[in-house]
Amino acid sequence: MTVAEQSFTPPPGTAPIVQLKGIAKYFPGVVANENVDLEVMPGEIHALLGENGAGKSTLMNILTGIYQADAGEIIIDGYQKEFATPMQAIAAGIGMVHQHFKLVQAFTVAENIHLGWSETPRRASKAVLENRTDELAKRFNLDIRAGATVSDLSTGEQQRVEILRVLAREARLLILDEPTAVLTPAEARELFRALREFVAEGNAVIFISHKLDEVMEISDRISILRGGRKIATRQTRDCDPHMLANLMVGREIVLDDMRHRAEGAAQVSVEPVLVLDNVSVSSESGGNGLANVSLKLHAGEILGIAGVAGNGQRELSQVLTGVRSASSGQVIVDGKSMKGANAAVFAAFGIGHIPEDRLHSGLAPALSITTNAVMREYGQAPVSPHGIYNPRSAYRLAREIAEAAEVAIPDYGMPVRNLSGGNQQRLVARREMRIADKVLIAAYPSRGLDVGAINTMLRYIVELRDAGAGIVLISEELEELLNLSDRIAVLYEGRIMGVVDNDNLDIEEIGLLMGGRTAAREVA
Amino acid sequence: MFGSYRLQRLPSSHAGIALAARVAAIVIALLVAGIGIALAGMNPLNLGARVITASFGSAFGMEDLGVLIIPLILTGLAVAVAQQVGAWNIGAEGQFYAGAFAATAIGLFVPGEGPLILMLMFVAGMAGGAAWILVPTLARAYANVNELITTLLLNFVATLLVYYVSTGPWRDRSGMANSATPPLSTDVPSFWGIVHWGFPIAIGLAVLVAAVLAFSRWGYEVRLVGSNPSAAKYAGIPVRKHLIAVMLLSGGIAGIAGMLEIAGTVHRLQGGISNNFGYLGIMVAVLARGSPIGVIFSGALMALILNSGIILQTQGLTTSIVLAITGFILFLTAIGDELSYYRITREKA
Numbered sequence A: 001m002t003v004a005e006q007s008f009t010p011p012p013g014t015a016p017i018v019q020l021k022g023i024a025k026y027f028p029g030v031v032a033n034e035n036v037d038l039e040v041m042p043g044e045i046h047a048l049l050g051e052n053g054a055g056k057s058t059l060m061n062i063l064t065g066i067y068q069a070d071a072g073e074i075i076i077d078g079y080q081k082e083f084a085t086p087m088q089a090i091a092a093g094i095g096m097v098h099q100h101f102k103l104v105q106a107f108t109v110a111e112n113i114h115l116g117w118s119e120t121p122r123r124a125s126k127a128v129l130e131n132r133t134d135e136l137a138k139r140f141n142l143d144i145r146a147g148a149t150v151s152d153l154s155t156g157e158q159q160r161v162e163i164l165r166v167l168a169r170e171a172r173l174l175i176l177d178e179p180t181a182v183l184t185p186a187e188a189r190e191l192f193r194a195l196r197e198f199v200a201e202g203n204a205v206i207f208i209s210h211k212l213d214e215v216m217e218i219s220d221r222i223s224i225l226r227g228g229r230k231i232a233t234r235q236t237r238d239c240d241p242h243m244l245a246n247l248m249v250g251r252e253i254v255l256d257d258m259r260h261r262a263e264g265a266a267q268v269s270v271e272p273v274l275v276l277d278n279v280s281v282s283s284e285s286g287g288n289g290l291a292n293v294s295l296k297l298h299a300g301e302i303l304g305i306a307g308v309a310g311n312g313q314r315e316l317s318q319v320l321t322g323v324r325s326a327s328s329g330q331v332i333v334d335g336k337s338m339k340g341a342n343a344a345v346f347a348a349f350g351i352g353h354i355p356e357d358r359l360h361s362g363l364a365p366a367l368s369i370t371t372n373a374v375m376r377e378y379g380q381a382p383v384s385p386h387g388i389y390n391p392r393s394a395y396r397l398a399r400e401i402a403e404a405a406e407v408a409i410p411d412y413g414m415p416v417r418n419l420s421g422g423n424q425q426r427l428v429a430r431r432e433m434r435i436a437d438k439v440l441i442a443a444y445p446s447r448g449l450d451v452g453a454i455n456t457m458l459r460y461i462v463e464l465r466d467a468g469a470g471i472v473l474i475s476e477e478l479e480e481l482l483n484l485s486d487r488i489a490v491l492y493e494g495r496i497m498g499v500v501d502n503d504n505l506d507i508e509e510i511g512l513l514m515g516g517r518t519a520a521r522e523v524a
Numbered sequence B: 001m002f003g004s005y006r007l008q009r010l011p012s013s014h015a016g017i018a019l020a021a022r023v024a025a026i027v028i029a030l031l032v033a034g035i036g037i038a039l040a041g042m043n044p045l046n047l048g049a050r051v052i053t054a055s056f057g058s059a060f061g062m063e064d065l066g067v068l069i070i071p072l073i074l075t076g077l078a079v080a081v082a083q084q085v086g087a088w089n090i091g092a093e094g095q096f097y098a099g100a101f102a103a104t105a106i107g108l109f110v111p112g113e114g115p116l117i118l119m120l121m122f123v124a125g126m127a128g129g130a131a132w133i134l135v136p137t138l139a140r141a142y143a144n145v146n147e148l149i150t151t152l153l154l155n156f157v158a159t160l161l162v163y164y165v166s167t168g169p170w171r172d173r174s175g176m177a178n179s180a181t182p183p184l185s186t187d188v189p190s191f192w193g194i195v196h197w198g199f200p201i202a203i204g205l206a207v208l209v210a211a212v213l214a215f216s217r218w219g220y221e222v223r224l225v226g227s228n229p230s231a232a233k234y235a236g237i238p239v240r241k242h243l244i245a246v247m248l249l250s251g252g253i254a255g256i257a258g259m260l261e262i263a264g265t266v267h268r269l270q271g272g273i274s275n276n277f278g279y280l281g282i283m284v285a286v287l288a289r290g291s292p293i294g295v296i297f298s299g300a301l302m303a304l305i306l307n308s309g310i311i312l313q314t315q316g317l318t319t320s321i322v323l324a325i326t327g328f329i330l331f332l333t334a335i336g337d338e339l340s341y342y343r344i345t346r347e348k349a
Ligand SMILES: Nc1ncnc2c1ncn2[C@@H]1O[C@H](COP(=O)(O)OP(=O)(O)OP(=O)(O)O)[C@@H](O)[C@H]1O
Pocket: A027, A028, A030, A031, A032, A050, A051, A052, A053, A054, A055, A056, A057, A058, A059, A414, A418, A419, A420, A421, A422, A423, A448, B011
């Protein structure tokens, strides 16, 4: 990373592309934004940082016409603007790519690009649309297959389609809300290249992320929100990750030593608590599935699962938690085969599950926070003694979970989708840790969390290990895996390429395994 | 300076505005109907007054209303229950007929009278309704076939089946009625004029269903299945089992409506006995926004509208205009619901 290259000073007298003045947004019981000023200059990548719930997504939703500000103004090219819909914002050159994509899965890439666009030719044939899409892709240098159906695309490809959708509509400001949370490192590099080309032509990008290294690498300036207010705007070259973290939280963040075992912590058990015996799982949507996977998890240890996303991680976590049954082989918990058991049976055994896509499988977004918080314990006292569901006890349990998760909630009756992304993640994680007496399957547990919250989350996982639970930690962050795991297994195209001990571990070997090459000693 | 006004879409609708929009929808529909009646050369105010006195001014009027409410609450409840699990039951009409058919079979062919037969008829009505939705339910649960179409298509089968038996094999041979079965010997007893015990049963069922959904473990699971099936699966809830149970319950409730209609109100089976109650139930459920308790009120409203129609008919208007008004109210309500997501802002010029 060469910080010197990135010094950013627009020529004097340059007008900002967008100017926010005194923006405020209040939700019942929450100040989401207050008195926020922000200027985005042509040619810059402007990072927006802040803790979970600091108001980043809300601010961008205001700028793109999804929400309307309660106070303040949006000024574009010197004129005050008000956007009632995202369409009006895009007409003014402001487009956003959300963390949860809004593409029509059953349509082709070309159809998605042309959907709801005034410049789409009337009565155009498929071939015409695909040609136009190819031209656009070439013009913006994005690698896209115009004829492919969206549901067949990888996450990275879908994101490129979203970006092209925005760029094709002549956007001058592109807003990306946590774009790299779901990308592989290679895809992230590809994205950064495209962003640099985009701003080189005098456009601008607002980039929201919790990954400080990445923000240091890609951004020119950084603005920081705390509690809905803007705390500071700095040149990136004057910043370092440590100081950014302090600005965001308002206090020092001390990273814990995670591998250290506390005094009196549980020892790694001799007998495994959870065993996968030659398990195969067919894939759902053109993914990899699992092929003859055998794994042993002991109580009191953390088993890391490394690998590029999409190599069977989803199937692995699902088969380990009873959400999906194995097509062959068996899952054994405490020596007992779990054949025919569903996810509720696994949970009753003390197996918690932080799923990889909280919004689609871990939560019912339209139902209340209470309903979602009690999803694991609704079936037992105190929530429903004798089958009678007691809303008051449910509320009390929800409050207990939210307090442990350090999420402030003004109204437990509101739909859980109103919580910020990171707060949803915290809630799901605490809910699962409560029941994980025996095993916790954690898929990307720190996804979407701010730096402070990641540290807290990992500390809880370590405490769970010290209390004698076995933990499977699925992650793409090698650093996180190295920090926590006792052993690391590498997943590639649905197979376990090898399991290595963290104590005498060779990072290069892990890299090779992740790329699909078998460890040298295993080659025949 | 006024600037220009603009509509803004809000991320969520405001309950108060939604209710106001609903009331406005009904008022506007009545106004339009009034204008139509005036153009037809009659005095809408006069007619209106007559409708009100006929409905509420006499015990007879109130009784008519009370009898109409029963099937409307039940078919509305049937549709609303299915919505809870994320299914659209467009087939309440057919299940109504199937329930009436099965209950009539008991009434005609099982010897005896009294409470035991009545109980049998009740159970048969429920089973008939549930049986009528069985195939669409299994098709949806196991092959993901859209229940919207399958339930709708079976309506025509049930309608024709009832026409056939009531004018054919089961027809009254005593010569009293040509196109109906003989009168049933067992009735649902009345407790107030012609209003029978179906009335408290309908309201009781709606309250019971609402209570079970809100205050039982099973109800919690059903709500989760209806809201996000993948989350339900993740929580280990048997999605398919609940879908099947709730859809059968929905059919069963519509079947009860049919049973109560023949055993409490009409006392014999005949073609056309449903009076479109099954389809009106969809409207009742939509007006109630899928809430089982709300169905009691929207069912009462719908009964009032239908009853007004019958009164207007005696004043020389056709039923078509009444159906047109009902349709219009629903149409305006849908628009009102959508509008409750918007607010008007003034843009500074
Ligand atoms: N529609 C809504 N109704 C009520 N509260 C809301 C709504 N949308 C957001 N909030 C609240 O506003 C606050 C800011 O949320 P926002 O999503 O902007 O946070 P964020 O900075 O994007 O956080 P994260 O990093 O976790 O994504 C949170 O407390 C959130 O619960």
